[in-house]
Amino acid sequence: MLPESLPRPAPISNMEYRERREALMASLPADSAVLLPGASMVTRSRDSEFAFRQDSDLHYLTGFPEPDALLMLLPGRAEGESVLFCQDRDPALEAWTGIRLGADGVVREHGLDQAFENAERDERLEALLDGRTTLYLPLANSEAMALAEGVRQRLAARARRGARAPEAFADLASRLHERRQIKSEAELALMRHAAAISAQAHRRAMRVSRPGLVEYQLQAELEHEFVWQGGSGPAYASIVGGGRNACVLHYIENRDVLRDGDLVLIDAGAEFDLYAGDITRTFPVNGRFSAAQRALYDVVLGVQMQAVDAIRPGVTLLEVHDGVVRGLVEGLITLGLLEGEVQARIDDDSYRRFYLHSTSHWLGLDVHDVGPYRHDGEPLPLRPGMVLTVEPGLYIPADDDIPEAFRGIGIRIEDDVAVTEAGHEVLTASVPKQVADIEALMVRK
Numbered sequence: 001m002l003p004e005s006l007p008r009p010a011p012i013s014n015m016e017y018r019e020r021r022e023a024l025m026a027s028l029p030a031d032s033a034v035l036l037p038g039a040s041m042v043t044r045s046r047d048s049e050f051a052f053r054q055d056s057d058l059h060y061l062t063g064f065p066e067p068d069a070l071l072m073l074l075p076g077r078a079e080g081e082s083v084l085f086c087q088d089r090d091p092a093l094e095a096w097t098g099i100r101l102g103a104d105g106v107v108r109e110h111g112l113d114q115a116f117e118n119a120e121r122d123e124r125l126e127a128l129l130d131g132r133t134t135l136y137l138p139l140a141n142s143e144a145m146a147l148a149e150g151v152r153q154r155l156a157a158r159a160r161r162g163a164r165a166p167e168a169f170a171d172l173a174s175r176l177h178e179r180r181q182i183k184s185e186a187e188l189a190l191m192r193h194a195a196a197i198s199a200q201a202h203r204r205a206m207r208v209s210r211p212g213l214v215e216y217q218l219q220a221e222l223e224h225e226f227v228w229q230g231g232s233g234p235a236y237a238s239i240v241g242g243g244r245n246a247c248v249l250h251y252i253e254n255r256d257v258l259r260d261g262d263l264v265l266i267d268a269g270a271e272f273d274l275y276a277g278d279i280t281r282t283f284p285v286n287g288r289f290s291a292a293q294r295a296l297y298d299v300v301l302g303v304q305m306q307a308v309d310a311i312r313p314g315v316t317l318l319e320v321h322d323g324v325v326r327g328l329v330e331g332l333i334t335l336g337l338l339e340g341e342v343q344a345r346i347d348d349d350s351y352r353r354f355y356l357h358s359t360s361h362w363l364g365l366d367v368h369d370v371g372p373y374r375h376d377g378e379p380l381p382l383r384p385g386m387v388l389t390v391e392p393g394l395y396i397p398a399d400d401d402i403p404e405a406f407r408g409i410g411i412r413i414e415d416d417v418a419v420t421e422a423g424h425e426v427l428t429a430s431v432p433k434q435v436a437d438i439e440a441l442m443v444r445k
Contacts, residue, residue, distance in 0.1 A: 003204075006196055006229050009189040011273060014111035016186055017063050020179065021082050024061070025075040027175060033132040034073035034172060037143050041067050051232070056365040057138070057172075059274050060180055064110050066100060068118060070147075072128060080113025083128065088117040125151050126163070135166040138173055145169075173370070180364060181371030182385035188418060190275045191364070191387055194231070195416050195427035197270040198277030201225035202431045205240075206441050211260035211285055215240040218266065219254050226270035235276035236367045239267035242285060246410025247395040249357060258285045263293055265410055269367065276367040278389055279428050280414035287442035289435055292405035299331030300394055301433060304413045307359060307390045311417050311424040316379035317388070321359040324392045328355050336403060337396065354395060360388045363416055386419040387427075 024034070038058040041049045052067050062071060062084065070085040089102040106115035116124055129135065129151050137144045148169060155165035183191065201222040208221050219240045226233055237252040245251045246265035258264055262285050269277035282297065284290075289297060307324050329351045332338040337354065338345050345351055362369035364387060373380055382388075393412030396402060416427040432438045 003200075003225065003228055006193065006200070008230055009193045010186070012063060012184075012186045012190070014063070016184065017061060018082075018111055021061050021073055024176060024179065025073050025081060028073075028075060028136060029134055030075070031132055032075065032134040032136060032170075033129055033166075034071070035129075035135055035137040035144060035148055036061070036071040036073075036172065037141065037147070038064070038069035038071070039067060053232070054274065056274065056370075057176055057180075060176070060365060062110055062112065064106065064112075070118075070121065074128060074132070077128075082113045084110075084112045084115045085118050085121045085124075086115055088119050126154055126158075129166060130155060131164045133164075133167045134170055135168070136170050136172040136175070139169065139171045140173070174372075177370035178372065180369070181362060182383060183364060183387055183418070184385070187275065187364070188385075188387070190273050191277075191416070191418070192427055194235070194270050194272040194275045194277035195279070196430070197226055197229040197231050197272060198268065198279045199428050199431045200229065201268065201270065202266060202279055202281050203441065205266055206281070206283055206432075206438065209258065209264065209283070209285055209287070209442065211258060213258050215242055215245070215254040215256050215258060215264070218258070218264070219268070222266070222268045229270070229272075231270035231272045232274075233271060235269045235271035235278065239265065239280075241265045241410065244398060244408035244410070246282065246412075247397065247408065248410075249395070260286050261290065263289075263409060263411065265412055267412065267414065269416075274365050276363060276365070276369075277428070278363055278367050278414065278416055279431055280391055280393075280412045281431055281433060281438075282411045282413065283438045283442065287439055289439070290405075292403075293409060294435055295335060296331075296394055296396070296406060296409055297411050297435065299328065299335070300392055300411045300413055301435075303327035303331070303392050304390060304415070304433075307392060308415060308417055308424070308426060311382065311388070311390065311419060313383055313419060313421070313423075314381050316381055317358075317360045317373060318379040320390070324359045325351060325355070328392060328394060332394070335406070337406065353397070355393065356395065357391075357393070359392055360390055363387045363389055382419045384419050384421045388417055388419070389414050390417055391415075 039055040044050045072083040087100045103115040152165045155163045205218045205221050219238045240254045241251040242258040242264040243262035265282045267280040329342050329345050362371050391414030395410045396406045398408040418425045
């Protein structure tokens with residue numbers, strides 16, 4: 001029986017991409033320009049390449065899917081403020097790698113004001129940037145910096161003939177990434193779909209799980225679902241950690257046999273139209289929690305649910321994290337894994353033996369999405385349109401001083417949460433996380 005196909009949401013419109021470009025330009029000083037390269041193909045081995053993924057910033061401003069693009073934004077330019085350089089049309093190469101849009105196709109299909117093929121780039125860049133005083137570009141991008149510096153030097157060499165080189169380079173990232181942090185309704189629709197695909201894959205892995213499978217076989221179930229539903233594949237390297245492997249935060253080898261009596265932690269999410277899902281669930285390989293597993297799981301689950309409930313406008317991620325730490329410490333003391341007073345164990349960081357990471361990160365076009373966490377040194381209050389993860393966990397080492405029943409257990413529970421005017425929306429709520437619901441789903445294999 002074939003898996004159910006989920007209905008696809010509408011893509012982001014060319015009008016929305018144009019509005020993003022116009023809003024960014026409106027925030028820039030007069031006589032400035034933006035220079036933003038896209039991604040290139042990356043060699044995997046010899047003459048084969050990794051699947052292409054566009055640079056997230058260029059995608060955010062254009063939706064253009066081809067490699068080796070260069071976006072320029074030129075506020076006030078009469079001939080067109082948004083200019084894209086793209087791959088040259090080449091029928092011989094296109095017979096091997098697929099049709100390229102070319103300059104005419106870029107304007108027709110993606111609504112840019114003007115486009116040129118890359119063969120014309122060098123000769124046109126100087127004319128386009130002549131007289132622009134500040135050039136905004138990703139300063140951490142070596143390609144962008146080399147391109148900008150080359151143009152500046154060539155324009156400076158022509159100063160006696162009236163050319164005016166850019167006087168300053170400024171970082172584009174902070175201006176653009178603050179905008180990316182607040183998702184539009186169209187973006188939220190894509191993120192709901194990425195979350196729905198991811199959720200369906202996690203449920204599928206729970207149903208399939210049994211002792212004797214190898215971790216990569218659950219990975220295969222997950223990633224089959226991602227692609228079956230129209231995703232490009234995993235948004236990041238899928239983590240399938242059985243037993244003690246769950247205590248390795250970024251375990252991606254996925255090569256061990258799943259054992260009867262162990263838990264398995266799966267941290268995996270689909271990418272759909274470049275937007276990421278990111279879900280973690282921990283469940284028993286054989287479908288039944290032991291008493292010790294359940295006791296530890298209930299601590300993490302209770303804290304995770306309280307943290308999700310706390311998400312609303314005005315709250316900060318630091319406040320959410322502090323609540324998670326307090327709840328985990330209380331649970332660790334109750335279970336005998338820590339001793340003493342709760343505040344003392346928070347103050348001396350002894351809980352970090354069992355909880356090493358933050359509770360949340362932004363989510364969007366990147367799985368660890370862009371955008372600040374602080375403003376003027378203070379934690380940033382949550383605002384409607386932000387999307388984040390909530391993912392507390394406990395990772396118990398297999399050390400001699402740990403009660404034997406808890407040794408080597410790793411548990412993390414993660415949901416994707418959008419901040420709304422009224423509070424929050426859990427995008428990944430369809431994946432069970434209550435013990436009874438997990439066990440019931442796994443019984444119905």
